[in-house]
Amino acid sequence: MAAEWGYSPTNGPDVWARLFPQAGGARQSPVDICTSIASSDSNLEMKKLTFAYESQSDLRILNTGHGWKVEAPQSGSRLEGGPLGEDIYQLEQFHCHWGETSAEGSEHTVDGRAYAGELHLVHWNTTKYQSFAEAAQHPDGLAVLGVFFDVGNESNDEIEKIVSTLSEIKFKGQFTDIPDVIDPTTFLPSGLGYWTYLGSLTTPPCNECVIWIVYKEPITVTEEQVTYH
Ligand SMILES: COc1ccc(C[C@H]2SC(=O)NC2=O)c(OC)c1
Numbered sequence: 001m002a003a004e005w006g007y008s009p010t011n012g013p014d015v016w017a018r019l020f021p022q023a024g025g026a027r028q029s030p031v032d033i034c035t036s037i038a039s040s041d042s043n044l045e046m047k048k049l050t051f052a053y054e055s056q057s058d059l060r061i062l063n064t065g066h067g068w069k070v071e072a073p074q075s076g077s078r079l080e081g082g083p084l085g086e087d088i089y090q091l092e093q094f095h096c097h098w099g100e101t102s103a104e105g106s107e108h109t110v111d112g113r114a115y116a117g118e119l120h121l122v123h124w125n126t127t128k129y130q131s132f133a134e135a136a137q138h139p140d141g142l143a144v145l146g147v148f149f150d151v152g153n154e155s156n157d158e159i160e161k162i163v164s165t166l167s168e169i170k171f172k173g174q175f176t177d178i179p180d181v182i183d184p185t186t187f188l189p190s191g192l193g194y195w196t197y198l199g200s201l202t203t204p205p206c207n208e209c210v211i212w213i214v215y216k217e218p219i220t221v222t223e224e225q226v227t228y229h
């Protein structure tokens with residue numbers, strides 16, 4: 001297998017398990033969310049999912065080679081309730097998946113439909129584990145909020161603060177600081193309905209350590225904001 005994993009026939013998801021055994025596991029992400037078989041769990045309605053984030057400036061944005069990633073460790077952030085039991089999860093980073101056209105790009109699909117992109121807000125379980133790396137080795141270690149992007153006429157101001165820096169990090173491994181203040185709360189849709197399931201990192205090493213929370217309502221961005229090459 002090619003040294004570097006990717007999305008081509010010779011190094012893509014179908015062969016990841018050769019180098020990353022967990023990629024062959026039973027709770028792999030992403031998945032197609034079949035809305036007809038998703039069951040509403042009355043228990044979840046009792047335990048409201050709550051989140052609290054800080055606004056931060058000078059966050060570092062990195063070109064990962066597969067998209068952009070903003071490192072945003074926030075000791076003062078909290079994600080709890082809903083499917084997360086009694087544990088508190090803390091924001092570590094957020095990143096984006098998008099495609100060549102606005103007809104594709106999200107990792108999760110809904111009844112077979114892909115969105116133009118998908119934002120992942122990655123949190124780790126600070127109640128049980130001492131570090132992000134340790135949490136990523138456990139089935140309840142991470143909680144990732146997924147937000148779909150729909151392409152429309154209005155641009156998203158918060159996303160604009162991020163994509164406006166991409167011209168400075170054209171190549172894999174490059175990074176720069178985002179001067180603007182970023183408030184992760186603004187990435188979330190107004191409708192807070194979500195699907196949740198136990199899954200994994202969506203790229204190697206594909207650890208089966210993620211409690212997925214995928215919001216039903218997409219946020220709107222412009223074509224330019226989500227088909228950046
Ligand atoms: C601990 O090693 C890793 C490796 C890869 C990712 C990124 C994956 S996981 C996701 O939700 N989307 C992605 O692209 C990661 O993220 C927490 C953590």
Ligand SMILES: [Zn+2]
Nearest residue numbers: 095097120202
């Ligand atoms: Zn992701």
